[in-house]
Amino acid sequence: MEILIPIAGIITLFFILLIVKRFFDICVICGAISLTWISLLVLYKLNMFDNPLIVAMLMGQSVVGIYYLVDSKVKEELKIFRLPFLLTLTTAGISLISVSNDIIRVVILVSAVWAVFILIYLYRSGKNMKKFVSRLIECCKKW
Known part of the structure:
Protein backbone atom coordinates (compact mmCIF):
# COMPACT_ATOMS: atom_id res chain seq x y z
CA MET A 1 0.00 0.00 0.00
CA MET A 59 10.57 15.80 -4.68
CA GLY A 60 13.77 14.88 -6.47
CA GLN A 61 11.80 14.49 -9.68
CA SER A 62 10.40 17.99 -9.21
CA VAL A 63 13.84 19.39 -8.41
CA VAL A 64 15.24 17.98 -11.64
CA GLY A 65 12.16 19.16 -13.55
CA ILE A 66 12.53 22.71 -12.23
CA TYR A 67 16.25 22.60 -12.99
CA TYR A 68 15.69 21.59 -16.62
CA LEU A 69 12.81 24.05 -17.07
CA VAL A 70 14.94 26.96 -15.85
CA ASP A 71 17.95 25.69 -17.80
CA SER A 72 15.92 25.71 -21.02
CA LYS A 73 14.84 29.33 -20.50
CA VAL A 74 17.98 31.13 -19.27
CA LYS A 75 20.61 32.80 -21.39
CA GLU A 76 23.57 30.59 -22.23
CA GLU A 77 25.95 32.73 -20.15
CA LEU A 78 23.83 32.16 -17.02
CA LYS A 79 24.13 28.40 -17.35
CA ILE A 80 27.37 28.77 -15.44
CA PHE A 81 25.15 28.74 -12.32
CA ARG A 82 23.77 25.24 -12.90
CA LEU A 83 25.55 23.62 -9.95
CA PRO A 84 24.71 26.23 -7.30
CA PHE A 85 21.11 26.39 -8.55
CA LEU A 86 20.70 22.61 -8.35
CA LEU A 87 22.33 22.53 -4.90
CA THR A 88 19.91 25.23 -3.73
CA LEU A 89 16.89 23.32 -5.01
CA THR A 90 18.17 20.10 -3.44
CA THR A 91 18.80 21.76 -0.08
CA ALA A 92 15.34 23.33 -0.13
CA GLY A 93 13.69 20.03 -1.00
CA ILE A 94 15.51 18.08 1.70
CA SER A 95 14.72 20.79 4.25
CA LEU A 96 11.00 20.48 3.55
CA ILE A 97 11.13 16.90 4.80
CA SER A 98 13.50 17.34 7.70
CA VAL A 99 15.73 20.19 8.78
CA SER A 100 19.15 18.70 9.40
CA ASN A 101 21.28 19.54 12.43
CA ASP A 102 23.93 20.85 10.08
CA ILE A 103 21.60 23.04 7.98
CA ILE A 104 23.58 26.16 8.87
CA ARG A 105 26.75 24.55 7.52
CA VAL A 106 24.92 23.40 4.40
CA VAL A 107 23.54 26.89 3.77
CA ILE A 108 27.02 28.36 4.29
CA LEU A 109 28.53 25.80 1.91
CA VAL A 110 25.92 26.39 -0.79
CA SER A 111 26.29 30.16 -0.32
CA ALA A 112 30.06 29.80 -0.72
CA VAL A 113 29.52 27.86 -3.95
CA TRP A 114 27.25 30.67 -5.17
CA ALA A 115 29.93 33.25 -4.25
CA VAL A 116 32.64 31.34 -6.13
CA PHE A 117 30.44 30.97 -9.20
CA ILE A 118 29.49 34.65 -9.09
CA LEU A 119 33.20 35.54 -9.04
CA ILE A 120 33.83 33.18 -11.95
CA TYR A 121 30.92 34.80 -13.79
CA LEU A 122 32.28 38.30 -13.17
CA TYR A 123 35.73 37.33 -14.47
CA ARG A 124 34.50 34.99 -17.23
CA SER A 125 35.92 37.07 -20.05
CA GLY A 126 39.46 36.93 -18.69
CA LYS A 127 41.99 35.15 -20.88
CA ASN A 128 42.61 32.33 -18.43
CA MET A 129 38.96 31.90 -17.47
CA LYS A 130 37.29 31.49 -20.87
CA LYS A 131 38.13 27.80 -21.27
CA PHE A 132 37.13 26.97 -17.69
CA VAL A 133 33.86 28.89 -18.01
CA SER A 134 33.18 27.10 -21.28
CA ARG A 135 33.65 23.76 -19.50
CA LEU A 136 31.27 24.83 -16.73
CA ILE A 137 28.60 25.84 -19.22
CA GLU A 138 29.07 22.71 -21.32
CA CYS A 139 29.04 20.34 -18.34
CA CYS A 140 25.62 19.05 -19.28
CA LYS A 141 25.68 19.31 -23.04
CA LYS A 142 24.74 16.24 -24.97
CA TRP A 143 27.47 13.69 -24.44
Whole structure:
Protein backbone atom coordinates (compact mmCIF):
# COMPACT_ATOMS: atom_id res chain seq x y z
CA MET A 1 0.00 0.00 0.00
CA GLU A 2 2.88 2.31 0.75
CA ILE A 3 3.87 2.61 -2.90
CA LEU A 4 0.46 1.91 -4.41
CA ILE A 5 -1.14 5.09 -3.05
CA PRO A 6 1.46 7.51 -4.49
CA ILE A 7 1.53 5.73 -7.86
CA ALA A 8 -2.28 5.63 -8.04
CA GLY A 9 -2.33 9.30 -7.01
CA ILE A 10 0.06 10.26 -9.80
CA ILE A 11 -2.02 8.36 -12.36
CA THR A 12 -5.28 9.93 -11.15
CA LEU A 13 -3.83 13.44 -11.04
CA PHE A 14 -2.28 12.95 -14.47
CA PHE A 15 -5.68 12.38 -16.07
CA ILE A 16 -7.38 15.13 -14.05
CA LEU A 17 -4.67 17.60 -15.06
CA LEU A 18 -4.89 16.42 -18.66
CA ILE A 19 -8.46 17.76 -18.65
CA VAL A 20 -7.42 20.97 -16.82
CA LYS A 21 -4.62 21.52 -19.35
CA ARG A 22 -7.21 22.77 -21.82
CA PHE A 23 -7.60 25.85 -19.63
CA PHE A 24 -4.08 26.27 -18.22
CA ASP A 25 -0.67 25.85 -19.76
CA ILE A 26 0.86 23.25 -17.44
CA CYS A 27 3.08 20.22 -17.68
CA VAL A 28 0.70 17.44 -16.70
CA ILE A 29 3.40 15.06 -15.48
CA CYS A 30 5.12 17.79 -13.44
CA GLY A 31 1.81 18.80 -11.92
CA ALA A 32 0.83 15.23 -11.05
CA ILE A 33 4.20 14.51 -9.44
CA SER A 34 4.26 17.83 -7.55
CA LEU A 35 0.72 17.57 -6.23
CA THR A 36 1.42 14.00 -5.13
CA TRP A 37 4.55 14.83 -3.13
CA ILE A 38 2.97 17.97 -1.68
CA SER A 39 -0.01 15.91 -0.51
CA LEU A 40 2.25 13.18 0.87
CA LEU A 41 4.42 15.79 2.61
CA VAL A 42 1.36 17.25 4.34
CA LEU A 43 0.26 13.75 5.36
CA TYR A 44 3.80 13.00 6.56
CA LYS A 45 3.85 16.16 8.70
CA LEU A 46 0.46 15.13 10.12
CA ASN A 47 1.84 11.65 10.91
CA MET A 48 -0.59 10.07 8.45
CA PHE A 49 2.09 8.86 6.03
CA ASP A 50 5.33 7.42 7.31
CA ASN A 51 7.63 7.00 4.33
CA PRO A 52 9.72 10.13 3.75
CA LEU A 53 11.77 8.22 1.16
CA ILE A 54 8.85 8.20 -1.27
CA VAL A 55 8.25 11.91 -0.65
CA ALA A 56 11.96 12.59 -1.22
CA MET A 57 12.03 10.58 -4.46
CA LEU A 58 9.08 12.50 -5.85
CA MET A 59 10.57 15.80 -4.68
CA GLY A 60 13.77 14.88 -6.47
CA GLN A 61 11.80 14.49 -9.68
CA SER A 62 10.40 17.99 -9.21
CA VAL A 63 13.84 19.39 -8.41
CA VAL A 64 15.24 17.98 -11.64
CA GLY A 65 12.16 19.16 -13.55
CA ILE A 66 12.53 22.71 -12.23
CA TYR A 67 16.25 22.60 -12.99
CA TYR A 68 15.69 21.59 -16.62
CA LEU A 69 12.81 24.05 -17.07
CA VAL A 70 14.94 26.96 -15.85
CA ASP A 71 17.95 25.69 -17.80
CA SER A 72 15.92 25.71 -21.02
CA LYS A 73 14.84 29.33 -20.50
CA VAL A 74 17.98 31.13 -19.27
CA LYS A 75 20.61 32.80 -21.39
CA GLU A 76 23.57 30.59 -22.23
CA GLU A 77 25.95 32.73 -20.15
CA LEU A 78 23.83 32.16 -17.02
CA LYS A 79 24.13 28.40 -17.35
CA ILE A 80 27.37 28.77 -15.44
CA PHE A 81 25.15 28.74 -12.32
CA ARG A 82 23.77 25.24 -12.90
CA LEU A 83 25.55 23.62 -9.95
CA PRO A 84 24.71 26.23 -7.30
CA PHE A 85 21.11 26.39 -8.55
CA LEU A 86 20.70 22.61 -8.35
CA LEU A 87 22.33 22.53 -4.90
CA THR A 88 19.91 25.23 -3.73
CA LEU A 89 16.89 23.32 -5.01
CA THR A 90 18.17 20.10 -3.44
CA THR A 91 18.80 21.76 -0.08
CA ALA A 92 15.34 23.33 -0.13
CA GLY A 93 13.69 20.03 -1.00
CA ILE A 94 15.51 18.08 1.70
CA SER A 95 14.72 20.79 4.25
CA LEU A 96 11.00 20.48 3.55
CA ILE A 97 11.13 16.90 4.80
CA SER A 98 13.50 17.34 7.70
CA VAL A 99 15.73 20.19 8.78
CA SER A 100 19.15 18.70 9.40
CA ASN A 101 21.28 19.54 12.43
CA ASP A 102 23.93 20.85 10.08
CA ILE A 103 21.60 23.04 7.98
CA ILE A 104 23.58 26.16 8.87
CA ARG A 105 26.75 24.55 7.52
CA VAL A 106 24.92 23.40 4.40
CA VAL A 107 23.54 26.89 3.77
CA ILE A 108 27.02 28.36 4.29
CA LEU A 109 28.53 25.80 1.91
CA VAL A 110 25.92 26.39 -0.79
CA SER A 111 26.29 30.16 -0.32
CA ALA A 112 30.06 29.80 -0.72
CA VAL A 113 29.52 27.86 -3.95
CA TRP A 114 27.25 30.67 -5.17
CA ALA A 115 29.93 33.25 -4.25
CA VAL A 116 32.64 31.34 -6.13
CA PHE A 117 30.44 30.97 -9.20
CA ILE A 118 29.49 34.65 -9.09
CA LEU A 119 33.20 35.54 -9.04
CA ILE A 120 33.83 33.18 -11.95
CA TYR A 121 30.92 34.80 -13.79
CA LEU A 122 32.28 38.30 -13.17
CA TYR A 123 35.73 37.33 -14.47
CA ARG A 124 34.50 34.99 -17.23
CA SER A 125 35.92 37.07 -20.05
CA GLY A 126 39.46 36.93 -18.69
CA LYS A 127 41.99 35.15 -20.88
CA ASN A 128 42.61 32.33 -18.43
CA MET A 129 38.96 31.90 -17.47
CA LYS A 130 37.29 31.49 -20.87
CA LYS A 131 38.13 27.80 -21.27
CA PHE A 132 37.13 26.97 -17.69
CA VAL A 133 33.86 28.89 -18.01
CA SER A 134 33.18 27.10 -21.28
CA ARG A 135 33.65 23.76 -19.50
CA LEU A 136 31.27 24.83 -16.73
CA ILE A 137 28.60 25.84 -19.22
CA GLU A 138 29.07 22.71 -21.32
CA CYS A 139 29.04 20.34 -18.34
CA CYS A 140 25.62 19.05 -19.28
CA LYS A 141 25.68 19.31 -23.04
CA LYS A 142 24.74 16.24 -24.97
CA TRP A 143 27.47 13.69 -24.44
